[in-house]
Amino acid sequence: MLHIVNKSPLERNTLDSCLAAAQPGAAVLLIEDGVYAATRGNAAEGKLRAALARLEIYVLAPDLEARGMAQVLSDGVKPVDYAGFVDLVAKNRNCQSWL
Amino acid sequence: MNFGILVNEGPYTHEASDSAYQFCKAALAAGHQIQRVFFYHDGVNNATRLTEPPQDDRNIVNRWSKLAADHKVDLVVCVAAALRRGIKDENLAVGFRISGLGQLIESSIQADRMVTFGD
Amino acid sequence: MSEGQVKKIMYVNRKAPYGTIYALESLEVVLIAAAFDQDVSLVFMDDGVYQLKKGHQTKGIEVKNFQPTYRALDDYDINKLYVEKEALEARGLSEDDMCVPVEVKTAAEIGKLMDEQDVLLSF
Numbered sequence: 001m002l003h004i005v006n007k008s009p010l011e012r013n014t015l016d017s018c019l020a021a022a023q024p025g026a027a028v029l030l031i032e033d034g035v036y037a038a039t040r041g042n043a044a045e046g047k048l049r050a051a052l053a054r055l056e057i058y059v060l061a062p063d064l065e066a067r068g069m070a071q072v073l074s075d076g077v078k079p080v081d082y083a084g085f086v087d088l089v090a091k092n093r094n095c096q097s098w099l
Numbered sequence: 100m101n102f103g104i105l106v107n108e109g110p111y112t113h114e115a116s117d118s119a120y121q122f123c124k125a126a127l128a129a130g131h132q133i134q135r136v137f138f139y140h141d142g143v144n145n146a147t148r149l150t151e152p153p154q155d156d157r158n159i160v161n162r163w164s165k166l167a168a169d170h171k172v173d174l175v176v177c178v179a180a181a182l183r184r185g186i187k188d189e190n191l192a193v194g195f196r197i198s199g200l201g202q203l204i205e206s207s208i209q210a211d212r213m214v215t216f217g218d
Numbered sequence: 219m220s221e222g223q224v225k226k227i228m229y230v231n232r233k234a235p236y237g238t239i240y241a242l243e244s245l246e247v248v249l250i251a252a253a254f255d256q257d258v259s260l261v262f263m264d265d266g267v268y269q270l271k272k273g274h275q276t277k278g279i280e281v282k283n284f285q286p287t288y289r290a291l292d293d294y295d296i297n298k299l300y301v302e303k304e305a306l307e308a309r310g311l312s313e314d315d316m317c318v319p320v321e322v323k324t325a326a327e328i329g330k331l332m333d334e335q336d337v338l339l340s341f
Contacts, residue, residue, distance in 0.1 A: 001333050017232065017264055020304065021329030032114045082125035089212050090100050096230065096338040097215040099107070107341060138341065140243055179242060200250040207337045208225055208256065217338055
């Protein structure tokens with residue numbers, strides 16, 4: 001299953017809700033303001049690092065680049081472009097957008 | 100693969116409509132089909148032809164219209180949500196049609212995947 | 219159209235009522251969905267649990283009180299309503315505060331249910 005998170009972890013609890021529900025082995029894609037969770041030095045970094053042990057975490061690179069954060073992408077988070085976003089949706093059985 | 104798309108926010112205020120559009124473009128480029136794009140909540144505001152963004156900005160409404168024309172994508176605006184927000188046939192942009200919520204459920208059933216974009 | 223095809227469709231509600239329109243318009247989708255004979259379930263997480271908090275009185279804000287509609291869902295054969303345990307606790311609420319019969323599940327249990335769905339619609 002694919003979980004999509006589009007909120008900054010410092011503005012809303014969306015990422016927490018997603019991580020609490022996501023089952024081991026699930027994929028999480030950070031898009032829009034959600035990409036800030038995947039940057040070094042962010043207060044959510046520890047949370048994300050812990051999640052990496054049991055989840056596949058992806059970030060939408062165009063959103064990361066737009067926000068000037070591409071240079072501080074956290075290790076272990078895989079950047080994808082929109083084509084990669086489409087592939088993630090296609091290869092997972094279903095997806096939930098944590099709006 | 101056949102994708103159904105749900106857009107829950109209007110243009111410009113939120114990135115949702117941009118993300119949905121970029122997703123559709125990438126899916127079509129990869130040889131997939133977009134079964135339908137359904138506009139709900141403030142998402143219905145993506146369908147007004149009265150939009151006039153500054154020249155140096157993207158025209159979100161026209162971009163959707165062009166996607167419909169180039170790839171025969173079905174752009175459906177929820178009638179109840181549209182009437183609440185003043186979107187009617189008289190100000191509807193090219194390529195959109197107004198219909199009922201049943202179109203969203205039908206899309207959920209018929210599409211291989213359903214992806215929601217919103218706030 | 220889609221004869222015989224039954225999909226598992228879950229409606230995910232995570233937003234409080236009245237502050238935004240999402241709760242009301244989500245409910246409108248669910249009512250329409252009932253006519254399609256699909257395997258429908260509703261889940262209330264985070265502030266979404268406030269949608270079911272008994273006793274909405276909306277006269278003072280001049281907005282339609284749509285809480286009675288949740289009580290009508292059973293008439294449409296929509297009776298799989300799940301409420302997140304952690305969300306209730308974080309808000310000082312319990313199952314008794316809910317305006318309709320619900321099944322309380324942990325976030326992880328809800329996550330497991332999500333895995334089993336064909337379609338998840340979130341508003």
